[in-house]
Amino acid sequence: MKTREIAEFLSAELIGDGDVEIHAVAALVTASAGEIAFIEKADVATTSAAACLIVPVTFAAQTIAPQIRVSDPKLALARVAKKLKKHERRYFGAEHSIIAKTADVRTIEIGSFVTIGENSFIGEGCEIGDGVRIGRNVVIKKFTVLHPNCVIYDNVQIGSHCVVHAGVVIGAEGFGYIRDEDGEYHQFPQIGTVVIEDNVEIGANSCVDRGSLGETRIGEGTKIDNLVQIAHNVQIGKRVVIAAQTGISGSTVIEDDCVIGGQVGMGDHARVQSGAIIGSQAGVLPGKIVRPGVWWGTPVQPLDEYKRQNAHVKGLERLKAEVKELKKKLD
Amino acid sequence: MKTREIAEFLSAELIGDGDVEIHAVAALVTASAGEIAFIEKADVATTSAAACLIVPVTFAAQTIAPQIRVSDPKLALARVAKKLKKHERRYFGAEHSIIAKTADVRTIEIGSFVTIGENSFIGEGCEIGDGVRIGRNVVIKKFTVLHPNCVIYDNVQIGSHCVVHAGVVIGAEGFGYIRDEDGEYHQFPQIGTVVIEDNVEIGANSCVDRGSLGETRIGEGTKIDNLVQIAHNVQIGKRVVIAAQTGISGSTVIEDDCVIGGQVGMGDHARVQSGAIIGSQAGVLPGKIVRPGVWWGTPVQPLDEYKRQNAHVKGLERLKAEVKELKKKLD
């Protein structure tokens, strides 16, 4: 792609040579010939060897490399990176894999030692990594990537353009037991399913359990980090972001456009309303409704309240001294 | 199974047709012909199309579907679900697996790309999923299911009727190091083992480390959720329930019949006494003895105390104002 084409693609102003060939993005400090980098702030001086720079519209310095001027350089770089990314075919035909005769597989990008169960469907353009296990009656739509060694249980549905990282387990039985009069635990049936909509990304070693009787659902465009736990019957909306090691208990609902930090714990049957932001390590009690806004702490409270309360706690030593003083005076 | 047979199996009263054939359990709202559903509360009106309903003994409404009246409908459904569950044979003989000649394998339900090491024993009725790794001298008793891609290190023992979900790692080396005078860490030997008793269930991607010199043990009927960490030499009793993402440090003991919430952290050498319940995200300090009762917070305290203390903290703003007022008066 030439610098001129990149500027056009971004609908942005180009200053400098429009004919420089760009083949990859890179960090500002390591970029070299053929690479494009970005500068986030207007007042950064650079001696980068990048062949092209994406800069803020307010960027003042002159550079040898041509500049492409945009309102959000980081976003622009992300877009260019996606545009420049070439699909390198990694697998050429499941030579050492076991695919059920009744499975309908429409991609040849299947790695080695993969197993695909009866009546499962894998759509065109999908990439199924080495050692992936796909159960029976699974549906995986188009252009979805399953990285090596992830496990998809029976009946799970995964949309198009999803990315599922290594070691992810989707569709394991949920954690639901009922105790009998003798104290023994009996598993409540975990025979529901999981539906993952389009453009979802799931980080390495995360787990999404199947619904007990209904379904667990992850909405379109939602991004989930590593080692996250999604329990049975959880409903996650569209464009939700969930950072690493967070755990969401059974039947909890997270509406569209929420942002959930890392190591957050949510009790069962809670509801996080659209637009809520929950800080890392927060705890949401079972059944709690979390309204839009920024939330923090365990149990979660609005960030302002949390800060005020924290300040009060930090001021306790002084308060105690004041009370002592008052006592003395009074005596 | 006919409705009459289900009522007999549950020792429960049947109202309505005893000859309806039931082949599966289902959710109330989605149930249809041949399916049985449950209603938890007496005052729920239903238009379910279920072929049979399990209802509380106090259930008043008339229904077209026959009713089976029990004291605990949810438990009854769990029992019926187990009864109705047909074992569908998934694997037929380890065709693409590598089994050591000295291994004694008494089931043909072994998936593809499995490896089983020397002198290991796999009992009758076991199901070993695709890509499972079983080391040397492992013993797995009868009717235990290992889901795909889990890893069992050498010398581990697993009982009968256990379920081990995908990605679980049992028997990895514990985390124990000793620092020398130069600041280098030396691994303390991690050559013990893991013993898992009968009827244990372990959730996806959980880890149970082997004992350093002794054993790590998980008692009969204990249920462990996803992404849980059980360190070396931990002793877990019978019928313990541990929710997702909890971590238990080395040599800690959890006695029978405890319930541990999600994301709980326990220090080493702690002891949780029989019948204790620990709330989610709680923290148990090393060496702490947790008596029976309900516990909460970090460090854990009795739930009542935790609530009272929380109320005091929330009242701090008012207390501060009162002190200010007193000061003014006194001046």
Added chain:
Amino acid sequence: MKTREIAEFLSAELIGDGDVEIHAVAALVTASAGEIAFIEKADVATTSAAACLIVPVTFAAQTIAPQIRVSDPKLALARVAKKLKKHERRYFGAEHSIIAKTADVRTIEIGSFVTIGENSFIGEGCEIGDGVRIGRNVVIKKFTVLHPNCVIYDNVQIGSHCVVHAGVVIGAEGFGYIRDEDGEYHQFPQIGTVVIEDNVEIGANSCVDRGSLGETRIGEGTKIDNLVQIAHNVQIGKRVVIAAQTGISGSTVIEDDCVIGGQVGMGDHARVQSGAIIGSQAGVLPGKIVRPGVWWGTPVQPLDEYKRQNAHVKGLERLKAEVKELKKKLD
């Protein structure tokens, strides 16, 4: 090894027979003929059947077994265990594995169903467990062990004498997204790499993400427990210890010789200075600099402050009563 040789190896005094053959370490209570055990404290009486005892220099009791007297018996046992450990060859030549023709593999200890990608290098003495996935252009130096089913993405570098436990994922894409004007998330490029230096150990099912544009690095001699999350561009120094289930966000730096407890959460772009110790379940805010010393709580504070503050909170009930009393008096 004879008892005399062990004493020499430890530069320690031997009391008793120097010709006893020792072939393994064991726990004091279970040790028997041919095994060596240790006693940590001077005042422990023992009836151990161990063939040799490592004891503190101040140990007073007489024993039938020969004694080796050292200043740190636990460390001495660790050293002897390592010395006695025989390498048992487990794999003999990758018979059922797929190794790219351009890969340079210098060990025959490759398990079954392994895949190794193009241009990757595996050094001499390495042990690659069953079902391990190694991408393209990966470098693994000498004598490193990858336990079964772990996944190494493209371009990752791993040093010598490392141990990577089962289910570990190294080099997955980091979690970085930028939102556009329509609310859609775009992945920031995650095309950097991971460098793991020598003598590093990584616990089961842990994840180390690749750098976005730069690298994620784990320093020499660092030990990481199970289920730990290391995000993109994190820099971890030498001889750092990180306990289970801790999560470290993007670009955070942990300098040499830090000790991080379990379930700790660190925000992005924080810096933990050399020698800092952070207690379990602590939370480090983004950008925070944690100086040397012992830290605790969320957000982290020095342990002394944390304890004092905790005491104040516990004293709140009394303080409230005092204020009430003052009020009464004043009225």
